[in-house]
Amino acid sequence: MTEPAPVFANGVDHERLTSQLRFYLETDKLKRILRRNMLVDGSRRENDAEHSWHLALAARVFAEYAPEGTDIDRVVEMLVLHDIVEIDAGDTFVYDAQESVSQLERERAAADRIFALLPEDQAKRTRALWEEFEARETPEARFAKAIDRLAPMLANWHTEGGTWVRHGVTRAQVLEKVRIIAEGSEALGSYAVALIEDADRRGYLATG
Amino acid sequence: MTEPAPVFANGVDHERLTSQLRFYLETDKLKRILRRNMLVDGSRRENDAEHSWHLALAARVFAEYAPEGTDIDRVVEMLVLHDIVEIDAGDTFVYDAQESVSQLERERAAADRIFALLPEDQAKRTRALWEEFEARETPEARFAKAIDRLAPMLANWHTEGGTWVRHGVTRAQVLEKVRIIAEGSEALGSYAVALIEDADRRGYLATG
Numbered sequence: 001m002t003e004p005a006p007v008f009a010n011g012v013d014h015e016r017l018t019s020q021l022r023f024y025l026e027t028d029k030l031k032r033i034l035r036r037n038m039l040v041d042g043s044r045r046e047n048d049a050e051h052s053w054h055l056a057l058a059a060r061v062f063a064e065y066a067p068e069g070t071d072i073d074r075v076v077e078m079l080v081l082h083d084i085v086e087i088d089a090g091d092t093f094v095y096d097a098q099e100s101v102s103q104l105e106r107e108r109a110a111a112d113r114i115f116a117l118l119p120e121d122q123a124k125r126t127r128a129l130w131e132e133f134e135a136r137e138t139p140e141a142r143f144a145k146a147i148d149r150l151a152p153m154l155a156n157w158h159t160e161g162g163t164w165v166r167h168g169v170t171r172a173q174v175l176e177k178v179r180i181i182a183e184g185s186e187a188l189g190s191y192a193v194a195l196i197e198d199a200d201r202r203g204y205l206a207t208g
Numbered sequence: 209m210t211e212p213a214p215v216f217a218n219g220v221d222h223e224r225l226t227s228q229l230r231f232y233l234e235t236d237k238l239k240r241i242l243r244r245n246m247l248v249d250g251s252r253r254e255n256d257a258e259h260s261w262h263l264a265l266a267a268r269v270f271a272e273y274a275p276e277g278t279d280i281d282r283v284v285e286m287l288v289l290h291d292i293v294e295i296d297a298g299d300t301f302v303y304d305a306q307e308s309v310s311q312l313e314r315e316r317a318a319a320d321r322i323f324a325l326l327p328e329d330q331a332k333r334t335r336a337l338w339e340e341f342e343a344r345e346t347p348e349a350r351f352a353k354a355i356d357r358l359a360p361m362l363a364n365w366h367t368e369g370g371t372w373v374r375h376g377v378t379r380a381q382v383l384e385k386v387r388i389i390a391e392g393s394e395a396l397g398s399y400a401v402a403l404i405e406d407a408d409r410r411g412y413l414a415t416g
């Protein structure tokens with residue numbers, strides 16, 4: 001854990017600011033958590049921080065495909081923090097059934113440690129937003145998850161199969177994940193199905 | 209330029225979605241634009257995409273230090289897109305006077321090209337937000353700039369001087385940049401001054 005500089009500023013609650021700085025510095029580690037998928041140009045694997053940035057942008061770009069009344073600011077807030085737990089829990093490959101079983105437990109423990117670095121009021125709010133994202137019960141959480149699922153599909157299509165080919169992922173397995181996109185956005189779900197059908201025709205998916 | 213998959217989805221305006229996907233894919237390049245400063249652990253240089261993510265998070269963490277009434281959602285939206293122009297214009301080191309002269313011109317040309325990939329209504333809105341950020345006239349733009357200036361100072365302090373030492377940056381030069389932080393947030397400006405004074409005592413800054 002990196003400690004904030006031991007300096008005092010005029011008119012600032014030192015303890016509170018130190019907690020906030022500690023959380024900010026700790027989350028720098030998200031830049032070193034690698035995902036399975038590659039950048040769109042195929043040059044290297046993507047990290048969680050830049051992935052989260054791209055989703056925050058995508059939520060705005062594709063906002064019109066969210067159900068009417070969806071609060072996009074809240075979607076962006078969720079997406080900015082949705083992967084922070086992976087600093088401790090690591091990235092879980094969405095097609096790895098074994099890893100996925102222990103994932104929730106590992107992520108809960110990570111949330112307990114990392115969000116608690118913040119002052120209590122902010123820790124509570126941040127934790128609640130992350131839980132909301134995971135529960136996928138509000139339109140905001142569903143749309144955020146849809147964006148999170150769509151992004152690697154776009155990267156995979158544009159790298160001629162990327163992680164699908166490398167990890168032997170089949171059309172049936174991908175279509176199962178597409179359901180989560182459709183739950184958050186009918187239009188993006190429909191686009192994702194068309195994308196997968198096209199990827200299948202091009203041989204970007206494993207046969208099985 | 210990476211072209212979106214040539215697929216049609218039911219009930220979606222194909223031309224509009226294709227424009228949005230083209231912009232989304234193009235902005236993936238921000239992940240390959242390197243900044244001068246290092247990650248907090250000093251392991252490598254930071255890229256613009258992960259930097260933008262960390263600022264979006266920081267705007268929320270430090271929100272209480274913005275002037276009352278500042279719209280933090282708008283601040284986050286600005287920070288998510290503030291560096292996209294650097295895909296064409298490159299990162300300009302804040303202490304490089306020569307580079308800074310041609311910076312605005314290069315960034316304007318980049319904005320003309322990249323934001324125009326979006327459908328017209330979204331292109332306009334995005335361009336206007338970026339112009340607002342650059343103009344630093346609204347409380348939102350000033351707070352966003354303050355966060356953008358504070359982040360590399362935190363990284364530099366935690367890497368024992370980082371870019372300051374390497375590029376011969378003096379205390380006077382850094383304190384000039386601190387004014388931009390104070391313009392956006394009195395409290396963060398006060399913290400930044402304390403941080404620089406401390407960095408100076410520790411020999412993290414060039415003498416001059």
